[in-house]
Amino acid sequence: MPQAVLGVSEDALSRLRDFLAGQIGLQFTKERSRELERQIRAAAKEFGYANAESFIDWLVSTPLSARQIESLAAHLTVGETYFFRDKGSFHALEEKILPDLIAARRDNGKCLRIWCAGCSTGEEPYSVAILLRRLLPDLKEWNITILATDINPGSLKKGIAGVYGNWSFRDIPKWAMESSFRKRGDGLFEISPDLRKMVTFSFFNLVEDGCPSLLMGNNAIDIIFCRNVLMYFTAEQAEKVVCKFYRGLVEGGWLLVSPVETHQMISSDFFAVSLSGAILHRKERRDTLRKGDEESSAQPPLPPPRETMRLRKGSAVSVKNRPPAVPLPPRPPAAPPSNALSLYREGRYAEAERKIRSSLESGGIRGEEFALLARTLANRGRLAEALEWCGKAIDADRCNPRFYFLSATVLQEIGRMEESEALLGKALYLDPAFALAHFALGNLALRRDKGKASRKHFSNALSLLQGMEKESVLPESEGITAGRLAEIVESILGGR
Structure with a gap:
C-alpha cells in the first residue's frame, strides 16, 4: 500500500505534483510533501471538498478555468513577507541603483518605473515607496510608477488597505517606521496616505498574462522585483517568466530575485552584478557597465570559483547550498523576422524601430506604422517620442479609436491623467463598444481615488467582454483575449 503523509497517500501527492508541474507550472519536490499536503487541504475547503484526496482526484481529471487555476495557485504559493525584506538588495537600491537612476533622470523627464511582481500583501512595494520618498526631496515633481501585482485578490485587497500588524515590521528601519505609519486604536499600523497613492495594485498572472504591455503598465520598467516567486515554477515556466521580464525592462534595467532563485537565471540574457553583498541582474551588455558598477572580486559575496556557475561570460555567482539547476533543452534557432511587427512581437525593439x-x-502617411513606432518607443522608455508619434497616427486617421487609446495609455505613463481621460472619451465616442477603453478608464479612476466611477467603467468593460467570444484577441491588448480580460476585471471588482 502507498505510504501516507499526514493522511494523504503518497500516490495522490505524486499525481498532484505531476499535475501541478504539467498544467500550472508549479514545482513541488517530494521533500515538500508535508507543505503541499497542508496547502491542498486549505484549497480543498475553498473549492467545497471536505476530503483532500477527493479534491485531488477531481483536480487531475477536470479542465480548470484560469480563475480556478489562480485560486489554486494562491493557496500553493506562500505570501509571507515583511517590510525591507532582504537588507542587501535594499542597501544596493539605496546606495547605488536608485541614486544612479535619479541622477540620470533628473534632467531627463523625472520619471521612474518599478514593478513588484508577486507583491503579496504589499510590504515590498510600500518599502520601495518609503525609500524613494527618502531619496527624493522633490518627490512631487517626479512621475513615479510603482506597480504591484499578484494573482491573489485577497492579498491585493490587504495591500490596497495598507494596514499591517507587528509581524510585518520585524526588520524595518526605525526611521521608516516613524515617518511612514500611523498607529490605530486596534494596535495595527496604517501606511500614510501619500505613500499609499504611490503604489498601484493590480491583478496579474505571471504565467498567463503578457509583458511588456502598455495596457497592463508593465512596459519600460526600470526595476523589477520578483522575489520568492520563481522558486515555485518549473524550469521551463521560470525561463518564460524571466524572458518576459527581460522584454519589459528598459536597457540597463534591473531584476531582483531572491538568493535561492539565482540558479534559475542561468539560461537568461541577464548579467549578474554583485552590489552590497547581493546578486542582482541587469539587462545590459557587460562591456557597457561603467567602471565601479560591479564590486571588486576580491570581496565576493560567496566563495569559491569551483562552486559557481556562469550566467554569461565573466559573470559568476555562487550556488553553494543552492538547489541544483534543472538542465534546459537547447533553444531552437529562431527564424529571422520578416517585418517590423514580427521584430516588435519578439521584443527586438531597437531593430523594429530601425525597420x-x-x-x-x-514617404507617405501611414497611421498603423506611426502607431507601431509609438508602441516600440514606449517599450524602450522613450515616452515623449512615443507620444509624438501617437499624435502623428491620430493626424493620419482621426476616426481610428485605437490611436486615441494608444495616446491615452502613453499619457497615463507620463502622468498626464486628465488628458488621458479626455482621449479615452474620444475613443469611446468613436467606438462605444471599445472594451479596452472602458477598462483603461476604470484603472485611471482607481489611480485618482474615484471608486464609484472605477466600478462603473469596469462593469461596462465586463458587460462588453462577456458578449464576445472568449478566445478572441482584443485589438491594442498585446494578445489578451476577451475571456482573459473578463477574468481580470472580475478579480478587480471582487477584490475591492
Whole structure:
C-alpha cells in the first residue's frame, strides 16, 4: 500500500505534483510533501471538498478555468513577507541603483518605473515607496510608477488597505517606521496616505498574462522585483517568466530575485552584478557597465570559483547550498523576422524601430506604422517620442479609436491623467463598444481615488467582454483575449 503523509497517500501527492508541474507550472519536490499536503487541504475547503484526496482526484481529471487555476495557485504559493525584506538588495537600491537612476533622470523627464511582481500583501512595494520618498526631496515633481501585482485578490485587497500588524515590521528601519505609519486604536499600523497613492495594485498572472504591455503598465520598467516567486515554477515556466521580464525592462534595467532563485537565471540574457553583498541582474551588455558598477572580486559575496556557475561570460555567482539547476533543452534557432511587427512581437525593439524608420523614409502617411513606432518607443522608455508619434497616427486617421487609446495609455505613463481621460472619451465616442477603453478608464479612476466611477467603467468593460467570444484577441491588448480580460476585471471588482 502507498505510504501516507499526514493522511494523504503518497500516490495522490505524486499525481498532484505531476499535475501541478504539467498544467500550472508549479514545482513541488517530494521533500515538500508535508507543505503541499497542508496547502491542498486549505484549497480543498475553498473549492467545497471536505476530503483532500477527493479534491485531488477531481483536480487531475477536470479542465480548470484560469480563475480556478489562480485560486489554486494562491493557496500553493506562500505570501509571507515583511517590510525591507532582504537588507542587501535594499542597501544596493539605496546606495547605488536608485541614486544612479535619479541622477540620470533628473534632467531627463523625472520619471521612474518599478514593478513588484508577486507583491503579496504589499510590504515590498510600500518599502520601495518609503525609500524613494527618502531619496527624493522633490518627490512631487517626479512621475513615479510603482506597480504591484499578484494573482491573489485577497492579498491585493490587504495591500490596497495598507494596514499591517507587528509581524510585518520585524526588520524595518526605525526611521521608516516613524515617518511612514500611523498607529490605530486596534494596535495595527496604517501606511500614510501619500505613500499609499504611490503604489498601484493590480491583478496579474505571471504565467498567463503578457509583458511588456502598455495596457497592463508593465512596459519600460526600470526595476523589477520578483522575489520568492520563481522558486515555485518549473524550469521551463521560470525561463518564460524571466524572458518576459527581460522584454519589459528598459536597457540597463534591473531584476531582483531572491538568493535561492539565482540558479534559475542561468539560461537568461541577464548579467549578474554583485552590489552590497547581493546578486542582482541587469539587462545590459557587460562591456557597457561603467567602471565601479560591479564590486571588486576580491570581496565576493560567496566563495569559491569551483562552486559557481556562469550566467554569461565573466559573470559568476555562487550556488553553494543552492538547489541544483534543472538542465534546459537547447533553444531552437529562431527564424529571422520578416517585418517590423514580427521584430516588435519578439521584443527586438531597437531593430523594429530601425525597420519602421527605414520604411517611413520612403514617404507617405501611414497611421498603423506611426502607431507601431509609438508602441516600440514606449517599450524602450522613450515616452515623449512615443507620444509624438501617437499624435502623428491620430493626424493620419482621426476616426481610428485605437490611436486615441494608444495616446491615452502613453499619457497615463507620463502622468498626464486628465488628458488621458479626455482621449479615452474620444475613443469611446468613436467606438462605444471599445472594451479596452472602458477598462483603461476604470484603472485611471482607481489611480485618482474615484471608486464609484472605477466600478462603473469596469462593469461596462465586463458587460462588453462577456458578449464576445472568449478566445478572441482584443485589438491594442498585446494578445489578451476577451475571456482573459473578463477574468481580470472580475478579480478587480471582487477584490475591492
